[in-house]
Amino acid sequence: MRSDDHMESARFEALIAAWGADPARWPATEAEAARRHLAASPEAAARLAEEARLDALLDGVAVPAAPAALVGRLLAEAPAAPAPRGILAPLLMFWRPASGLALAAALGLAVGLSGLDRPEALALDVDIVGFAFATEEAEADAEAEEADG
Amino acid sequence: MGDRGDEDDDALVARVAHGDAAACRLLLARHLGPVHGFATRVLGDAMEAEDVAQEAFVALWRRAAGWRAGEARLSTWLHRVAKNACIDRLRRHRESALEAAGDPADAAPGPDAALVRDDTARIVGQAIAALPERQRLALVLAHYQELGNIEAAAVMEVSIEALESLLARARRGLRAELANRRAELLGER
Structure with a gap:
């Protein structure tokens, strides 16, 4: 990630073009530098307002709660x-x-x-994601380590 | 239902593995809404979104005994399972559209009419639905899911830089589409 000390206009532009106007969505490592750039640049504030308008339109699209x-x-x-x-x-x-x-x-x-x-909705055809789950091999390895120890 | 804030997801998953229904209810209270909302926004179809949310949680119930605490956030895992299930369905839609010798240019789902009441929201929802699949996934994860950029990138299985590129293209595409429909947004049509 980039330095937190200083942010060029081009990087600020790229940041808000991707993450929008809300600093809560900005990468934490750049948020402080972006805030400083914003405080010092009227052009940056104007661009932020444009992104805030798009954010507001997105915020208006609600979805119903899970039944x-x-x-x-x-x-x-x-x-x-x-x-x-x-x-x-x-x-x-x-x-x-x-x-x-x-x-x-x-x-x-x-x-x-x-x-x-x-x-039919109960049929489990999802592509199961295996990360964070112990595999049989890993469990066997762990048991072997315990036995060795 | 009260959520015991002192008990983290890892501990609850361990309890699920032992058949603890209260732990299941707590996990559903925390995570079903976001996962269901994610699928609804990506697929634009209420019934399919329910199916995707159901698949994600049934997958968790069945694998709870193998969950390794501290290795990944549960929200990341659930969103990744849901994302893969959404991609499967979107691909099936595309294949069906092609087989029907229809119009491959418009394979993206539109927002379910029942989901949007307001005209502006309907137009913005249609613009989101018209985005390319990966851009739409990235936008929904980054804007609506409150996952943070590191977790959103993990769900997408890309670097933060790649996620940023997807997001920039998504927002640019949205802005262009909404500019084309400016008259509708202003109620002039």
């Missing part, structure tokens, strides 16, 4: 808690399917009524 039915579908897809263990396990094993059926019935009714029941 509640989507939250319900995602909670229904969430991982289940592991089976209970211990002395109360038989009781809980009896209880959980009953509560699960009740929840499924309630969700099914809600989704059905909302007209948003689209089973």
Whole structure:
């Protein structure tokens, strides 16, 4: 990244042409130099106002919130808690399917009524992004390291 | 639903892996809105945007046990999965348009009529929808998603300089398109 001490007009122009007029969107390493350039240059202030007008037009395009039915579908897809263990396990094993059926019935009714029941949407064909997830090889390496250590 | 601000995303993902429904709800409260909004703006279609958001979170649920804390921000990961899902759908749209022997020059989706009520917003939304795919993705990430430039570049899988170039072209294209439709924007047509 560039020095934070000084900013040429051309760089200021390129900065606001890409990131717009709001300093919160500018790269942190250049924001202070850009502010100083702006304070010292009436031309820069005029250009900033042009970009601010485009920002305002973009801000005017709103989108609706995620529907509640989507939250319900995602909670229904969430991982289940592991089976209970211990002395109360038989009781809980009896209880959980009953509560699960009740929840499924309630969700099914809600989704059905909302007209948003689209089973095909549950198919997972997304190109899964693997970064930040442990791979089987990495897990095997970690286990081997632990064993070696 | 109350968001426990003292618990970070990594801790919540670990709880999700153990079947903790409260952790799922907290993650949805934090991230579903932004991911759904991102897909809606990129695709211009409410139903497809729901599908993309659903795919991103179902992918997270299924892989929660393998999440490596501190390696990436969850918001980056979710946006990247959503971006890839959006690109898949946009490509399918283009292929469908070509197969239909239609008009390949206008394969970009328009904003869903139900999403825009105001004339100015409708025109600006159409101008965004008409941008080339990568420029539109970059603009939506940088302007609407509050990710910061480093995270937005990571979602796009490009350098910050390359993201800046995409953004500059996107904003230039938007300005040109809106200038062409100035009369409409001023309500003269």
